[in-house]
Amino acid sequence: MRRKLLVLIWVVLIAALCSHVAWGEEHESGGKAAKRSHSQKMGKSQKKGKSQKKGQKAATKSKGKKRTEKKTVHSESRTSSTAVHKAATASVEPAPRAIVKGMRYWSNPDYTRLAITLDREARFEYHKLPSKHEPSIPPRLYLDISGARIGAGVKDLPIGDGQLKSARIAQYRPDVVRVVLDVDSIKDFKVFTFSDPFRILIDLKGERKTEISATKETIREAPPLAEAAKSEPLEERGTPATRTRPGKIRRIVVDPGHGGHDPGAIGAGGTREKDVVLQIALKLAHKLKEELGVDVVMTRSTDEFIELQERTAIANKVGADLFVSIHANASLNRSASGIETYYLNLAKTEKAAQLAAKENGTSLEKVSLLQAVLFDLMANYKLNDSAHLAEDVQKAVYGKVNGQYGVKNLGVKQGPFYVLVGATMPSILVETAFVTNEREESRLKDPHYQDVTAEGILAGIKAYIDSLK
Secondary structure (H helix, E strand, O other): OHHHHHHHHHHHHHHHHHHHHHHHHHHHHHHHHHHHHHHHHHHHHHHHHHHHHHHHHHHHHHHHHHHHHHHHHHHHHHHHHHHHHHHHHHHOOOOOOEEEEEEEEEEEOOEEEEEEEEOOOOOEEEEEEOOOOEOOEOOEEEEEEEOEEEOOOOOOEEOOOOOEEEEEEEEEEOOEEEEEEEEOOOOEEEEEEEOOOOEEEEEEEOOOOOOHHHHHHHHHHOOOOOHHHHOOOHHHHOOOHHHOOOOOOOEEEEEEOOEOOEOOOEOOOOOEHHHHHHHHHHHHHHHHHHHHOOEEEEOOOOOOOOOHHHHHHHHHHOOOOEEEEEEEEOOOOOOOOOEEEEEEOOOOOHHHHHHHHHHHOOOHHHHHHHHHHHHHHHHHOOHHHHHHHHHHHHHHHHHHHHHHOOOOEEEEEEEOOHHHOOOOOOEEEEEEEEOOOHHHHHHHHOHHHHHHHHHHHHHHHHHHHHHHO
């Protein structure tokens, strides 16, 4: 019994001792774990702090780097933009300004044509301003020519013809030239362009205040038109008044094509269009005066150059009743031959457009542009009368020439010819023969052929006049 009690006590003591040791180890282990945990926590915290500091430094560096990168990109972008701008500026240089080379005008009491000549094409716009109801401020028509400057010697024009008081020109802005027309009295006006050289034309029409016969003094005193038109008083250029037939056709303008530095078409044998058409025109002028008793004005009577816009301006200025322009035809096809007569209208065929380009001294592209503006100009042209005159002249010329030489009748056609633009009377262009055809070239040089051709044109004009009675 005692022995069992002792064993039990020893068991309890051993158990208590083991429990105490285990608790100590556990406590020590817990402490170490706690310390380790605390240390780990502290370490982590320190590491975190260091990491955060490193992160902040890295972030700062990164931000700095980004800022630097942004600056670099911005700088590169700016450099790139500047380079592009420089490249663009280098590749698209500002176009040189057009130079206004001169202003000229032709006028009579009911018509004025102003021509502004430039050295190249330029954009422009025009406006009409009404009168301000003050004597000192008349109604005005003005044009602004963009990308242009005034050339040396170009100045205001005093006109005072009853329609325009003056034409004033100024450098309105560094790249804009303004032309101001001080209007006295006009009924209508048209603005259009010619090419090669580039010209802006303004045709103004007013109320007819006097009869044609009463304008002689005005015409004689007007600025020079051309040597042919100014060389003699009108009475001496035409048949004396006592022999002039009363009627609707009293004055005819005969226009030999080309002249001066412009030879026109040239044949294989060296025949120049300007020479042969002048001879035909001189013969025609003589016949018109002698046989029909009408006053005749020639745009040129010698080998001189007359600008295309001046030719119809002369006819309008002298109050002509008919305008006849004489030419010799040309073709790349050397076998092409015959006689044809044109009046102003839109070209109906490619050949008509090509011929217009030749006679205009320009390109097919320019002819197309002229056709566009003709739509607006046609209203005031006597198209039916011109077509009638062309039919009578073509029929008579072909009849006369074919009877002696045998030629092709190419008929009456229409085309956009500069030389006919703006004429206020029935106007035609006669192509007398092909200077590029060997046989017809030799005929054109023959005085007899020239005389027969002039006889034919005369007969056609007479038939037209007779039809008006």
